[in-house]
Amino acid sequence: MLIQNSEPRIIIALDFPDADTALSFVKSLDPAQCRLKVGFxxxxxxxPTLIEALQTRGFEVFLDLKFHDIPNTVAGACRTAAALGVWMINVHxxxxxxxxxxxREALEGEGKRPLLIAVTVLTSMDDAELEACGIGRGVxxxxxxxAGLTQESGLDGVVCSAREAPVLRQELGTEFLKVTPGIRPRGSEAGDQKRIVTPADAIRDGATHLVIGRPITRAQDPSAVLAxxxxxxxGLET
Incomplete structure (x- = not known):
């Protein structure tokens, strides 16, 4: 299946300390070519005023706050996030x-509900760090x-490493979203990501959306890197 350009697969991580810097940066971007991720x-x-400002400029926003609390508290947070009109939210x-x-239930009945995905294992972690947390099955x-638990719970997909995408595509299907951080174009530094792949390899292996930060946000010409x-x-086949 050929990659379709009807909706952007690239999500740019706005890892900036303040709104002015973020809004200055997005002036160089085309909303038809990317979505934006706003984190902690x-x-x-x-x-929320930043979310509104980005949406006014035509961008769809992934609100990456990784909610993790008791069910009632997370339900309320998701309901409030949905009211902001964001495109996607996530939980742990x-x-x-x-x-x-x-x-999921908190979002039911919303006129245009955001996509709801879950984080599996942070891409900054490896087997040793998981074991130190008492988890012995490895990354x-x-x-x-x-990921299986997420699908059984009725969510739209997961945040995962692109290295896990092939087996998740096989086990959970192509419609289940696989949003992959740790994407680095060839020649980029790995930074703090331990499980990384190139954009083409990630899509080829089953990723549905690519989260890319510093290789674009710290580039001299971000729009050129995005292009x-x-x-x-x-032309890639997935």
Whole structure:
């Protein structure tokens, strides 16, 4: 199946400390070519007004706050996030089935509900770090286990490493979203990501959306880097 350009697969991580820096950066971007991810640091600094400002500029927003609390609290947080009109929100799958089901149920009935996905294993973690937390099945095993639990809980997909995408595509199907951080164009530094792949390899292996931060946000010409990634993806088969 050829990659379709009807909706952007690239999600740019706005890992900036304040709204002014983020809004200045997005001036160089085309909303038809990417979506934007707002995480903890930026949301705490700028709040909902930033989300509105980005949407006014035509961007769809992935609000990456990784909710993880008791079911009722997470349900309320998801309901409030949905009211902001964001495109996607997420929770931690390790919060368990009841928490994820409560999050999903909180979004039911929304006129245009956001996509709801769950984080499996952070891409900054490896087997040794999981074992130190008392989880002995390793990164791959834990990611597969939590992805299966996420699907059983009725969510739309998971955040996972692109290295886990092939087996998750096989086990959970192509419609189940696989949003993959740790994407680095060839020649980029790995940074703090331990499980990384190139954009083309990620899509080829089953990723549905690519989260890319510093290779674009710290580039001298971000729009040129984004265009080069799109060119790399053109014509790929998934």
């Amino acid at each position: 640091e930026l949301f705490v600094a700028a709040g 799958a390790s919060g368990g089935r009841r928490m994820m089901e409560a999050a 791959d095993g834990q990611a597969r286990f939590l 080069a990634i799109h060119q790399e993806l053109l």
